[in-house]
Amino acid sequence: VTKHHAGSEEKSTFKREMLAALPSLRAFAVSLSGNRSNADDLVQDTILKAWSKQDQFEPGTNLKAWLFTILRNEFYSKMRKKGREVQDSDGLFTQQMAQAPAQLGALDFEDFKVALAQLPEDQREAVVLVGASGFSYEEAAEVCGCAVGTVKSRVSRARSHLMELLEVSGSSDYGPDHSSAPIVAKSFHN
Amino acid sequence: LKYRINKRTDEKKVPIILEPFLTLCITIGDARNEPGDLMTYNKKNNDAGPSDAISTRLKDYYQSVEQEPIPGHFLGLLEKLDEAEAKAAKKDGDTE
Numbered sequence: 001v002t003k004h005h006a007g008s009e010e011k012s013t014f015k016r017e018m019l020a021a022l023p024s025l026r027a028f029a030v031s032l033s034g035n036r037s038n039a040d041d042l043v044q045d046t047i048l049k050a051w052s053k054q055d056q057f058e059p060g061t062n063l064k065a066w067l068f069t070i071l072r073n074e075f076y077s078k079m080r081k082k083g084r085e086v087q088d089s090d091g092l093f094t095q096q097m098a099q100a101p102a103q104l105g106a107l108d109f110e111d112f113k114v115a116l117a118q119l120p121e122d123q124r125e126a127v128v129l130v131g132a133s134g135f136s137y138e139e140a141a142e143v144c145g146c147a148v149g150t151v152k153s154r155v156s157r158a159r160s161h162l163m164e165l166l167e168v169s170g171s172s173d174y175g176p177d178h179s180s181a182p183i184v185a186k187s188f189h190n
Numbered sequence: 191l192k193y194r195i196n197k198r199t200d201e202k203k204v205p206i207i208l209e210p211f212l213t214l215c216i217t218i219g220d221a222r223n224e225p226g227d228l229m230t231y232n233k234k235n236n237d238a239g240p241s242d243a244i245s246t247r248l249k250d251y252y253q254s255v256e257q258e259p260i261p262g263h264f265l266g267l268l269e270k271l272d273e274a275e276a277k278a279a280k281k282d283g284d285t286e
Contacts, residue, residue, distance in 0.1 A: 008279075011275070015268060015272060018268070019265075019268065022260050022264060023255075023256040023257070023258075023260060024256055026255065026256070026258075026260065027252045027253075027255035027256045030255045031251075031252065031255070040261055043264065044263070044264065044267065047264060047267055047268065047271075048267075048271075051268075051271045108250075109250070109251050109254060112247045112248070112250075112251050113251065116248075116251070127248065128248070128252065131245050131248045131249065132248050132249050132251075132252035132253075133252070159241045159244055159245075160241075162244045162248075163240055163241060163244055166244070166247075
């Protein structure tokens with residue numbers, strides 16, 4: 001039996017792989033929280049947690065999935081602490097809409113971001129993990145701590161939900177506008 | 191297919207002139223019933239059609255965030271953690 005007294009080589013591998021996972025980890029955090037400053041806090045907490053728990057990580061297993069699991073747990077424990085406080089994303093939207101003319105390409109993402117923010121958390125994380133972070137259904141199930149079948153049904157519900165939302169938001173003549181949509185959606189959820 | 195055409199033409203005594211038309215109809219019918227691409231494309235992980243557009247937009251959005259430069263303080267944080275640990279390890283090594 002090899003003891004997990006990580007050698008310096010193992011440690012540098014750990015660090016290197018963690019660095020390599022950071023862009024994706026951060027994108028996951030932004031997708032979950034809909035907000036870059038919250039996301040960066042999440043990533044920072046995740047780095048600290050992962051570092052302090054690195055003896056619990058089994059070398060050779062999926063470090064990326066392990067990091068995503070930590071970040072996800074951090075996200076939900078923060079949400080629970082915050083209680084039912086509305087996320088900060090509304091303020092951010094107004095701010096980003098003001099910046100939009102400077103970066104026209106961002107407008108296309110804005111619709112999508114708003115739609116994504118309207119999904120229930122469990123659907124959002126599932127569709128992001130499988131559809132963008134590059135995890136298999138099995139890995140995503142591990143990250144979310146649920147059954148593979150649950151992930152599958154959440155992903156498919158998320159997809160049809162997004163299709164509906166984006167079709168409607170294509171003609172924004174009626175219904176909530178960009179900055180109020182997430183708030184309206186939230187109040188229906190609560 | 192041939193067998194079916196023959197059978198039908200025999201039974202119903204379709205005039206020979208209508209045969210090409212009939213063949214066409216049967217071919218279309220068969221294509222519809224075949225469990226080919228049309229029926230199975232939706233079962234894959236990467237959907238085609240409208241939900242494929244959703245997948246693409248999701249990936250594009252995600253990648254746009256991934257491509258943003260990693261905030262400097264993350265890298266600094268990792269360096270600090272590394273240094274702190276190297277010091278601790280040295281102490282450990284002395285006592286062990």
